Amino acid sequence: MNVPAAVPTVAPAGPAMLGGPDREHLDPPAATAALDSLASPAAEHPEWIWRSGELVPWEQARIHVNAVGHASTAAIFEGIKAYRADDGERLLLFRLxxxxxxxxxxxxxxxxxxxxxxxxxxxxxxxxxxxxRYIEDAYVRPWAFPSGLIREQMVPAGSACEVVVDSWPFRARLDTGGGCRAGVSSWQRVSDASMPPRVKAFSNYHNGRLAMMEARENGHDWPILLNERHKVSEGPGACIALVRNGTVITPSLTSGVLESITRDTAITLLGELGETVVEREVDRSELYLADELFFMGTAWEILPITVVDGLTVGAGTPGPVTRRLTAEYTRLVRGSSDRHQGWLTEVPR
Structure with missing residues (x-):
């Protein structure tokens, strides 16, 4: 199988270290919609994957099992979404x-x-x-891991890396009108003093995985983690915001959160919609008094929280601020908004 014409291979640039209520709002299958949107059957995969400077057929993108192990403890990645535009003619990467x-x-x-x-x-x-040849919504994941056979837990600084970019279709859950049940986890969010949360590393996500399993065991859909100061941090892969008395409040970047691009997008859009947004430390009890709550992240997009620790949030349905934000976010990523056109990168045909 030949690489399609006009696709150059890429030579490395050389090493660079650059900077209990009812469940009418969300039934069990929909509860995992955010995760399901990033999964697809093994038989449904794209024809090509990018690896080490060239496009290779999916079946040939293999490494030896011994090259996984400890190399993955240092692996980093990004999750990027490409949305089919409302005009049906373009595929738009959001904030590439x-x-x-x-x-x-x-x-x-x-x-x-x-x-x-x-x-x-x-x-x-x-x-x-x-x-x-994607024409529908697609998820893109560039990731890097130390190359070669790593048999020791210590991966030396400056280790050479292999870089892979893979992709798959996803099901957007934007503006579906539903919500989720969240619960505060007994697991603590990793801190900057241990495993910096602003690093998007695979190893950091084990923290959220433990919290997710606990949440499901306790009858919730998703967990909310507190940091070492017992302040609200984030969900397992998504930041969080609340609305109370007309003000949108979200934990500060020093609360143990990833420097989320979706969070930044939401804050920007909310300000343009005339909402007051405050970034500060958030107490757990504030979640119980919120008029609205929502998660925000690339995978989850804008996901309303309608129940927290068994308490109904507001009227038990997505609130007006959340709905306005979701509508504007949807228009933006679908290319129908006049706002922030520079955040969209059209995929060439």
């Missing part, structure tokens, strides 16, 4: 540049040497989506 910059930030903190520069990785993402 910001996601790639965060990948380089994660590499810097983790002392990993990425062998490709920004422009090369951006071209890789665009080439991959083009050759896989």
């Amino acid at each position: 540049d910001e996601h790639l910059r965060r990948l380089f930030d994660s590499a810097r903190i983790c002392r990993l040497a990425l062998p490709y520069d920004f422009a090369q990785l951006k071209a890789a993402v665009l080439d991959l989506l083009r050759v896989n």
Whole structure:
């Protein structure tokens, strides 16, 4: 199988370390919609994957089992979404540049040497989506891990990395009108003093995985984690915000949260919609007094929370601020908004 014409291979740029209520609002199958949107049957995969500077057939993108192990403890990644535009003619990547910059930030903190520069990785993402001929919504994941056979837990600083970009279709859950049940977890969010939350590393996500399993065992859909100061931090892969007395409040970036691109988008849009937004520490009890609650993240988009620790939030349905934000976010990523056109990158045909 040949690589499609006009797709150049990419030579490395050289190592670079750059900077209990009822469930009418969400039935059990819908409760996992955010995770399901990122999963697809093994038989449903794209034809091509980008690996180490070239597009290769999916079946050939393999590594030896011994190359996984400890190498994955230092692995970093990004999750990026491409949305089919409302005009049906374009596929639009949302905030691609910001996601790639965060990948380089994660590499810097983790002392990993990425062998490709920004422009090369951006071209890789665009080439991959083009050759896989996506016309519907797609999820893109650039990720990097130390190359070779790593048999020790200690991955030395400056280790050479292999970079992969893979992709798959996803089901957007934007503006579905539903909500989820959340519960405060007994698991504590990792802190900047231990495993920096602003790094998007695979190893950090085990923290959220433990909290998710506990939440499901306790009858919730998703967990909310507190930080080491017992203040509200985030969900397992999504930031959180509440609305109380007309003010939108979200935990500060020093509350143990990822420097979320969706959070930044939401704060910007809310301000443009005339809402007052405050970033500060948030007490657990404030969740119980909120008029509205919602998660926000690339995977979950804007996900309303209608029940928290068994208490109904507001009227038990997505509130007006959440609905306005979701509607504007949907218009933006679908290319129907006049706002922030620079956040959209059209995938070439």
